[in-house]
Amino acid sequence: MGARWIFDGHIAGIGTASGLRAVVGIWQDSPFGSFADVMVQQPSGHRMLLAPSPEVASFISATYSFDEVQVGEVHASLAGQVLTVDAGPLAIRAATGPRTLLGTALRAVPRRLAVHPRWLAAVNPLAALAAPGARTYGTAGSGRAEFYGVTDLHHVTSAVVSWEGSDAGALAPIRPAVTFGFSSVPPRPSLARVRTTVVEA
Numbered sequence: 001m002g003a004r005w006i007f008d009g010h011i012a013g014i015g016t017a018s019g020l021r022a023v024v025g026i027w028q029d030s031p032f033g034s035f036a037d038v039m040v041q042q043p044s045g046h047r048m049l050l051a052p053s054p055e056v057a058s059f060i061s062a063t064y065s066f067d068e069v070q071v072g073e074v075h076a077s078l079a080g081q082v083l084t085v086d087a088g089p090l091a092i093r094a095a096t097g098p099r100t101l102l103g104t105a106l107r108a109v110p111r112r113l114a115v116h117p118r119w120l121a122a123v124n125p126l127a128a129l130a131a132p133g134a135r136t137y138g139t140a141g142s143g144r145a146e147f148y149g150v151t152d153l154h155h156v157t158s159a160v161v162s163w164e165g166s167d168a169g170a171l172a173p174i175r176p177a178v179t180f181g182f183s184s185v186p187p188r189p190s191l192a193r194v195r196t197t198v199v200e201a
Contacts, residue, residue: 002200005031005059011192012083013178013185014092016161017169019043021178022092023185024085026076032056036076038087039064040163041178050074050087062142063198064180083156083191094159094171096191102130103153115149115195131186138182140198148183149195156189 009027023039037060038050049066051057052074061069074087085092099107106114113119120136127136140146161168177184185192 004200005198007031007196007198009194010078011185011194012094012156012190013174013192014094014156014159014161014189015172015174015187016159017172018163020161020163020168021174022085022090022161023178023180024076024083024092026078032059036074036085036087038074038076038085038090039066039178039180040090041180045179047178047180050090063140063144063146065141066180078191089164091162092159094156094161094189097155097157100153100155100188100190102186106151106153109151111151114151115147115197117147117197117199120147120149133177133184134186135183140181143201145199145201146181146183147197147199149197150192151195152193153186154191156191159189 007027008029012024014022021041025037027035032055035052035056040048047066048068049060050070051060054071057069057071070088072088076085081096083094124135124137127134136148138146159171171189173187174185175187
């Protein structure tokens, strides 16, 4: 087993009526400090990473697959039930709502167990049943393995999303699933509390 990188924070999945889909990472604790990044997939399928620094862009693009990478200011914040994102061409103002049934079930699992790679590898077959498209374990780029430990999940109930200054449309399911890596986010827009562990084989 080689190097290990741990990212602790939140992931928001947002879909729009225009077909633009965004996955926002808000990382309170990581090997790169506190930061945010955004993965965007256009209706055409074009995949773009918006990253705040060359170092973050290099790591993420070596782990996931993109057609384009942009480095620039990426600001994302969670204040109460409001998610705000300003990242180059993308702006999001979203409201989160009640905890999902899956979120309630996840909170029943002790956190230390819920984020452990062995547990996540074992429950991976169940993840696809609970949230179609989502996985808790899989192989990533550069010979890495990745584990997603989700410990809470809330619905996103409304969102205003703009791309390059134009309205991207009303909040909608994340369909088709995003294709940055082996796992997507749940089809229904949501905000997850998550610990991501990336391991070098």
